Amino acid sequence: xxxxxxxxxxxxxxxALTTGLLLVVLVDASGASWRNTVGRFLTVATLxxxxxxxxxxxxxxxxxxxxxxxxxxxxxxxxxFKVILLAASLLTVLLFTFRNSRELxxxxxxxxxxxxxxxxxxxLLMAASNDIVMLYLSLEMVSITSYVMVAYMKGDRMSxxxxxxxxxxxxxxxxxxxxxxxxxxxxxxTTSLPHIQEFLTGDLSTQGRKAVYLTTFLITAGFxxxxxxxxxxxxxxDVYQGAPTPVTAFLSVAPKAAxxxxxxxxxxxxxxxxxxxxxxxxxxxxxxxxxxxxxxLTMTVGNVAALTQTNMKRLLAYSSIAHAGYIMMGVxxxxxxxxxxxxxxxxxxxxxxxxxxxxxxxxxxxxxxxxLRDYAGLYRRxxxxxxxxxxxxxxxxxxxxxxxxxxxxxxxxxxxxxxPEYWWYAVxxxxxxxxxxxxxxxxMKTMAIDxxxxxxxxxxxxxADGAAVFLLAAANFLPIFFWSGIEGWARQSxxxxxxR
Amino acid sequence: MxxxxxxxxxxxxxxxxxxxxxxxxxxxxxxxxxxxxTFFGVAGLxxxxxxxxxxxxxxxxxxxxxxxxxxxxxxxxHKIYDLDLRSEITQPWAGPxxxxxxxxxLTAIAVQTEWATGAPRPPAPTTRTIGxxxxxxxxxxxxxxxxxxLVALMGAxxxxxxxxxx
Amino acid sequence: xxxxxxxxxxxxxxxxxxxxxxxxxxxxxxxxxxxxxVLNSANLNLVAFSRFxxxxxxxxxxxxxxxxxxxAEVAVALAIVLTLYRLRRTPNLDEADILxx
Numbered sequence: 001x002x003x004x005x006x007x008x009x010x011x012x013x014x015x016a017l018t019t020g021l022l023l024v025v026l027v028d029a030s031g032a033s034w035r036n037t038v039g040r041f042l043t044v045a046t047l048x049x050x051x052x053x054x055x056x057x058x059x060x061x062x063x064x065x066x067x068x069x070x071x072x073x074x075x076x077x078x079x080x081f082k083v084i085l086l087a088a089s090l091l092t093v094l095l096f097t098f099r100n101s102r103e104l105x106x107x108x109x110x111x112x113x114x115x116x117x118x119x120x121x122x123x124l125l126m127a128a129s130n131d132i133v134m135l136y137l138s139l140e141m142v143s144i145t146s147y148v149m150v151a152y153m154k155g156d157r158m159s160x161x162x163x164x165x166x167x168x169x170x171x172x173x174x175x176x177x178x179x180x181x182x183x184x185x186x187x188x189x190t191t192s193l194p195h196i197q198e199f200l201t202g203d204l205s206t207q208g209r210k211a212v213y214l215t216t217f218l219i220t221a222g223f224x225x226x227x228x229x230x231x232x233x234x235x236x237x238d239v240y241q242g243a244p245t246p247v248t249a250f251l252s253v254a255p256k257a258a259x260x261x262x263x264x265x266x267x268x269x270x271x272x273x274x275x276x277x278x279x280x281x282x283x284x285x286x287x288x289x290x291x292x293x294x295x296x297l298t299m300t301v302g303n304v305a306a307l308t309q310t311n312m313k314r315l316l317a318y319s320s321i322a323h324a325g326y327i328m329m330g331v332x333x334x335x336x337x338x339x340x341x342x343x344x345x346x347x348x349x350x351x352x353x354x355x356x357x358x359x360x361x362x363x364x365x366x367x368x369x370x371x372l373r374d375y376a377g378l379y380r381r382x383x384x385x386x387x388x389x390x391x392x393x394x395x396x397x398x399x400x401x402x403x404x405x406x407x408x409x410x411x412x413x414x415x416x417x418x419x420p421e422y423w424w425y426a427v428x429x430x431x432x433x434x435x436x437x438x439x440x441x442x443x444m445k446t447m448a449i450d451x452x453x454x455x456x457x458x459x460x461x462x463x464a465d466g467a468a469v470f471l472l473a474a475a476n477f478l479p480i481f482f483w484s485g486i487e488g489w490a491r492q493s494x495x496x497x498x499x500r
Numbered sequence: 501m502x503x504x505x506x507x508x509x510x511x512x513x514x515x516x517x518x519x520x521x522x523x524x525x526x527x528x529x530x531x532x533x534x535x536x537x538t539f540f541g542v543a544g545l546x547x548x549x550x551x552x553x554x555x556x557x558x559x560x561x562x563x564x565x566x567x568x569x570x571x572x573x574x575x576x577x578h579k580i581y582d583l584d585l586r587s588e589i590t591q592p593w594a595g596p597x598x599x600x601x602x603x604x605x606l607t608a609i610a611v612q613t614e615w616a617t618g619a620p621r622p623p624a625p626t627t628r629t630i631g632x633x634x635x636x637x638x639x640x641x642x643x644x645x646x647x648x649x650l651v652a653l654m655g656a657x658x659x660x661x662x663x664x665x666x
Numbered sequence: 667x668x669x670x671x672x673x674x675x676x677x678x679x680x681x682x683x684x685x686x687x688x689x690x691x692x693x694x695x696x697x698x699x700x701x702x703x704v705l706n707s708a709n710l711n712l713v714a715f716s717r718f719x720x721x722x723x724x725x726x727x728x729x730x731x732x733x734x735x736x737x738a739e740v741a742v743a744l745a746i747v748l749t750l751y752r753l754r755r756t757p758n759l760d761e762a763d764i765l766x767x
Contacts, residue, residue, distance in 0.1 A: 004639065069636065070637070071637070071638070072640060108658065115651065121647065132728070133727065136728075138644065140648070140739070144651070144655075144742055145651055147742055147746070148659065154658075155753075157750075163746050164746050171701040171739060175684070175704035176704070178705065178708040179711065182715065183711065185728065186613075186615045186616065188616055189618070189719045191724040207613050214605070214606075502667075504668060508672065512676045515676065515680065520683055523687035523691070535702065538703065538706070542710060545710060546713055548668075549716075551716070551717070551726050553726070554726050554729055557733055562702075562706075562736075565737050566702065573744040577751045599682045599686035602681065607678050610674035610678055611674075615718070623717075626723060629723055645731060648734070652739075657745075659745040659749055660748055
């Protein structure tokens, strides 16, 4: 009992989320006329409270603690990810309302908020899992709630098809991952990650090594599915296109970040200090080579496929696949700088991607289209929106002084400093960034320079939406002035809890 | 051959055989009923492995819940007969080849690896220990699973409901 | 004498058959059955390891959670299949082709 109480003290954000979730469900079930407003208010309040609690959870310099009998661990790295995840959910609720999204119009509010709170809770659990039972459970929780969110427009065929493809693909990937996890349990006799990592870093016979290769391959299927890495990315464009755009925006950021958090925790072995040099490789298994190949494939497939897309949602889907490839550079670097690069990239990615999707939603609200060709001449009709979109796109390309550049800078630096055998990888990534610039600039050119659509009515932009777009654009631009603070926070968070 | 081994082989044959029927049968109804036998076979294997609670759970939930749901799905969508076992694009031998390869690899790994082993012990009732573990070390996954079920229930009901939402 | 590898080979067979079903079947409910075979094979692994390994019941606990998750997944899957059927009149994956590529 004391163990539970002690653990609960470090579990406050999740407890807040659960309470909020249950309250939202009750409010929606009441059927009262005010339930939509109250539900929205409750959701925002819960997320804000959870964010506040997460920021205050650990005193600075604390190495963290393992709670709930080692199921979940609270450490600085996990908290950094939790803050990103909570910010992603909070921004999604604030930016995308039922009024500015044509796709969500007329659908139930309460279930959406409940699902959002549930998926946030699951994401937090995923970022903190320290046991393979918790890992699998939280991963499936995120997946199943996502399937429902994608199917939200239940009268729409695309939405249903997308969620079915998502579900079947996800079920297969996580089924394979489960088989791998069961083999891991068989080899070590325990479900606890620290014990498993001890086993993996120790002496392995040749037979044992073969089994570990197989297990890693199977488990990577599950992780690869969650972050949409090649060759587990096939669901991504269809699902992003079929889901309501707010859900797409959320999926492109939050489950991806949670997936990377769990990859970091799983592959990095039992590390403790915010170190300076490369961390130990877990045993003699060549994680970096395998992940390097996956990363390059992911970037390339994402960027090349995006070149020919005209549907904005599919284009951004392929773009986010490519970005997952860049983020993986941080994992491949297998160093403190790599982890830090990954964290900074994810934080930057949150603001650039949500911004891009918000603009797409607003254009859809006004013109009812996701086709890039209908974006022509947008500059004349909605200059603020076009400029903001330009900022988001420049950030996605990775041009200074926007935050996207900082993210890329850190992961590239982490790779380059690892030595000459990694340089081909950095070059491949740079080439990919150049390819990506093609389609991002093409969007900007279409909006700003292309003629067309002059006969369309003037763009009616609500004040709240305009303000939101403006603030996000500023968020892509201003952090450069506070950079030492942000970088310091990232560096402080580089501690993985190493205990049992 | 001792009785334990005979029972094992019977159960193994029932399980794998009916699984093959699930995958290869032309009619969806045949597949669904073969799946019933697979689940029963697996439950029997659990009993042989001394997992009494788990065997009961398997029967209650897999057979009594999941299989019933699948049968509902089959009945309500009226697709009793498949037109073809394969889609037109891939070669007919690709699937069985991949599956066969997977089986060979997995068996090789299964037989060669040194798994973590402990002293042989007689099978014991597990229900009490499992209950204690649910309330002890595995408390958090237990509670998280209840949230999962709530959300899945809500979500599934919301998707299927015909009534207009506000 | 029935040893651990015996059970592991049975579960390997189930896994392979499940994968075969997933790769070759066109009907969504059939693919779902393949997924259930895969999950059962992993569960069998877990219980077998629990029995023959050091005395903890972690494997069996894990298996209970897998069963719970499978139930939730199938519920959501069938809800979607049903809605798709209502809208499209077919649960066949090949005919779910509005989303190209």
